[in-house]
Amino acid sequence: MRDGVILPVVCVNKNVPALVLRYFNKARFTDRLRPLSSPNPIHHLTLYCAPGLVAPVLGFWKPPSASSISDQNLRGSMARNSAGNASPGGKTSVRIVVAGDRGTGKSSLICSAATDRFPATVPPVLPPTRLPEDFYPDRVPITIIDTSSRVEDSVKLGEELRRADAVVLTYGCDQPATLERLSSFWLPELRRLEVNVPVIAVGCKLDLRDELQQISLESVMAPIMQIFREIETCIECSAYKQIQIPEVFYYAQKAVLHPTGPLFDQESQTLKPRCVRALKRIFIICDRDKDGALSDAELNEFQLKCFNAPLQQSEIVGVKRVVQEKLPEGVNERGLTLTGFLFLHALFIEKGRLETTWTVLRKFGYDNDIKLSEDLIPYSSFKHSPDQSVELTNEAIDFLKGIFELFDSDGDGALRPQEIDDIFSTAPESPWDEAPYKDAAEKTALGGLSLDGFLSLWALMTLLDPARSLENLVYLGYVDLLTAVHVTKTRRHNRKKQQSDRNVFQCFVFGPKRAGKSALLNSFLGRPFADTYSSTSDERFAVNVVDQSMGTRRILVLREIPEDKARNLLSSKESLAACDIAIFVHDSSDEPSWKRATELLVEVASHGEVTGFEVPCLIIAAKDDLDPFPMAIQDSTRVSQDMGIEAPIPISMRLGDFNNVYRRIVSAAEHPHLSIPETEIGRSRKQYHKLVNRSLMFVSVGAAVAIVGLAAYRVYAARKNSS
Ligand SMILES: Nc1nc2c(ncn2[C@@H]2O[C@H](COP(=O)(O)OP(=O)(O)O)[C@@H](O)[C@H]2O)c(=O)[nH]1
Ligand SMILES: [Mg+2]
Numbered sequence: 001m002r003d004g005v006i007l008p009v010v011c012v013n014k015n016v017p018a019l020v021l022r023y024f025n026k027a028r029f030t031d032r033l034r035p036l037s038s039p040n041p042i043h044h045l046t047l048y049c050a051p052g053l054v055a056p057v058l059g060f061w062k063p064p065s066a067s068s069i070s071d072q073n074l075r076g077s078m079a080r081n082s083a084g085n086a087s088p089g090g091k092t093s094v095r096i097v098v099a100g101d102r103g104t105g106k107s108s109l110i111c112s113a114a115t116d117r118f119p120a121t122v123p124p125v126l127p128p129t130r131l132p133e134d135f136y137p138d139r140v141p142i143t144i145i146d147t148s149s150r151v152e153d154s155v156k157l158g159e160e161l162r163r164a165d166a167v168v169l170t171y172g173c174d175q176p177a178t179l180e181r182l183s184s185f186w187l188p189e190l191r192r193l194e195v196n197v198p199v200i201a202v203g204c205k206l207d208l209r210d211e212l213q214q215i216s217l218e219s220v221m222a223p224i225m226q227i228f229r230e231i232e233t234c235i236e237c238s239a240y241k242q243i244q245i246p247e248v249f250y251y252a253q254k255a256v257l258h259p260t261g262p263l264f265d266q267e268s269q270t271l272k273p274r275c276v277r278a279l280k281r282i283f284i285i286c287d288r289d290k291d292g293a294l295s296d297a298e299l300n301e302f303q304l305k306c307f308n309a310p311l312q313q314s315e316i317v318g319v320k321r322v323v324q325e326k327l328p329e330g331v332n333e334r335g336l337t338l339t340g341f342l343f344l345h346a347l348f349i350e351k352g353r354l355e356t357t358w359t360v361l362r363k364f365g366y367d368n369d370i371k372l373s374e375d376l377i378p379y380s381s382f383k384h385s386p387d388q389s390v391e392l393t394n395e396a397i398d399f400l401k402g403i404f405e406l407f408d409s410d411g412d413g414a415l416r417p418q419e420i421d422d423i424f425s426t427a428p429e430s431p432w433d434e435a436p437y438k439d440a441a442e443k444t445a446l447g448g449l450s451l452d453g454f455l456s457l458w459a460l461m462t463l464l465d466p467a468r469s470l471e472n473l474v475y476l477g478y479v480d481l482l483t484a485v486h487v488t489k490t491r492r493h494n495r496k497k498q499q500s501d502r503n504v505f506q507c508f509v510f511g512p513k514r515a516g517k518s519a520l521l522n523s524f525l526g527r528p529f530a531d532t533y534s535s536t537s538d539e540r541f542a543v544n545v546v547d548q549s550m551g552t553r554r555i556l557v558l559r560e561i562p563e564d565k566a567r568n569l570l571s572s573k574e575s576l577a578a579c580d581i582a583i584f585v586h587d588s589s590d591e592p593s594w595k596r597a598t599e600l601l602v603e604v605a606s607h608g609e610v611t612g613f614e615v616p617c618l619i620i621a622a623k624d625d626l627d628p629f630p631m632a633i634q635d636s637t638r639v640s641q642d643m644g645i646e647a648p649i650p651i652s653m654r655l656g657d658f659n660n661v662y663r664r665i666v667s668a669a670e671h672p673h674l675s676i677p678e679t680e681i682g683r684s685r686k687q688y689h690k691l692v693n694r695s696l697m698f699v700s701v702g703a704a705v706a707i708v709g710l711a712a713y714r715v716y717a718a719r720k721n722s723s
Contacts, residue, residue, distance in 0.1 A: 088138055094253050094256045095145065096166050097164035098144060098146055100170030101149055103175075106204075109245065111129075112239040113131070131144065138257050142249055161195045166253070172208075187224075200231075203217070203236035204238070206243055262368060274371075277425060277427060278364070280426050281475060294341065299311065307359065319336075323336065376474065378481050382470075389487070389506070389580075390485050391503055399478055414448030414450050416446070427475035435540075436460070441544065455555070491577070491672055499671065505669040505670075506559060507557065509583055510597070511597055511600065512586065514533060516620075547663075548663060581616050584601045584619050588632055589627055590629060605678065605679045616671070617676070617677045618664065619647075624650040636648045
């Protein structure tokens, strides 16, 4: 038996290659491969690939650790070859629980796995058995838990099963009734207990099977695996004859450390989109000269990076020949194409060699969810106090401008939705498909995103979720994360310096229902005014570039806060820390709307006074095309004067009369020491503080005199004592 090839008669792995390919190949391949697929979940490469062709592929990209899965020397050689492997997926131990009908061979299986010998007698239930880390190539120790299937032990059994990383379910090859019990009792029982871990179905006592009744494992297990997709692998073994005993726990451990779930969708029988996206990114990184193919040298670099071993020239030739014969598009004159690269991974997954694909993914920083693992993100570079913010650096912005140009294939200065999808096709998913980013930027008439819109969305993401921004920069190929973002000064500091150091400003938009907040956000995004009203139930963001005087450009983020969410927002002490400027929108034709807006203004002002996160505020009198309510002018003048802020800015979205409102918002944010409203309580508190401070000064002068007096007395007393 050749290394790595599992005899179908004794071990079945469920992955389905022909269908795997359906996901990422265009229809042409699909059609060609379809006749080879079948509803049966158990497939072998031989279905569409002659065995002779398989061999070179299996030799390729072989992690040295998994070099030999053969009956005799599995353990020894795997352990020998595995030196230096980091624990995969961050797991430091694996707990495998063995369950099944009484007398099926559970305890004998465990005992012979641990000792390499068939035990003449075994106790009914073994104590926990530990296989040390050098047992298998992944170098992760295993704890095997034996169980009793007696009714009176069912509570304990349930507890153990719930703590399992994988479950081995045994039946006797000589007792068909125990096999039948897997689907009639054990597998449903696991589901009832909500044990969602991989299951390995193990036929024990292979030596006792009736020679006349030789039926293939595949034909027996296929229907069961079809229903119970949690079965990862089926295997038959004999403790008595020491056949395939180490393999049982090898496959169980492997199912935990190199899980199928994230790579492969059982229901649709396709590679998971995230897996394809990650492999695509890896391909692009490895394609150094960016010619769309991996040359022999690039392949070798890849092999070295992932498996610490170079490839022989003959191996490269062999691999490319296999790919080319099955998939002409998989290889071109420059080397292995992306399609070919994905095809090879499909072969590995199909052969149950998931560890190959996992090794590649992990080498490139992916975790078990096929996202970049958290520790790659330099959190320390942007951890900040609540009144600081995070912005992209010029380096990152230049990089993104380059990306924009690269993907704007028709050069029309706008990215179509398809082009945006292409940009993020190497990320786990497009980060802007959902709130708060979806529909937060200006679109062109054809639904495209201009460069300003593109950079605005990046600024918004960096402001709200810098880790996500960094993560996505990496997916796009940005290398030095430490130069990607910078943290601004605190707002408090800026207020003292009387100027802001920010390029991105966040504006909270307060106001009662129907005041015109959404209309303000919509016109900021260049959308035409709509007369129909629809209430905004959740917070919503709009972001755009605002041209200031003297050619400076700032990014303004408008955050609409629905009236009924304002109270909740202000209940937190730090809620205004992130707010560079607050605006209070009201319907200038409606007195109650004005009243409510001023209440909100006072609430925000006093929140700022109490928490120390004071914010500049502006009042916006919307719907200026309608008649103002009586006394509007007098009322608003009084309030703004009393609070010491600018008079309300009248605007009409319907008439398109914006009165420079966005610029004025940005200007107010740029001067963080101005336009800060003062409440009556705040003012008297300030006066009180002044008073207290002054009297404290007196107190401290008095205290100083007293302390000096005390010290003098002590000196005097000491002298007196010594004399
Ligand atoms: N011939 C043969 N007998 C086995 C094998 N494995 C276990 N047995 C025997 O089957 C009986 C039940 O095994 P045991 O391990 O106690 O089953 P458990 O109740 O599932 O733990 C014992 O008499 C074992 O010696 C095997 O591979 N071949
Ligand atoms: Mg037992």
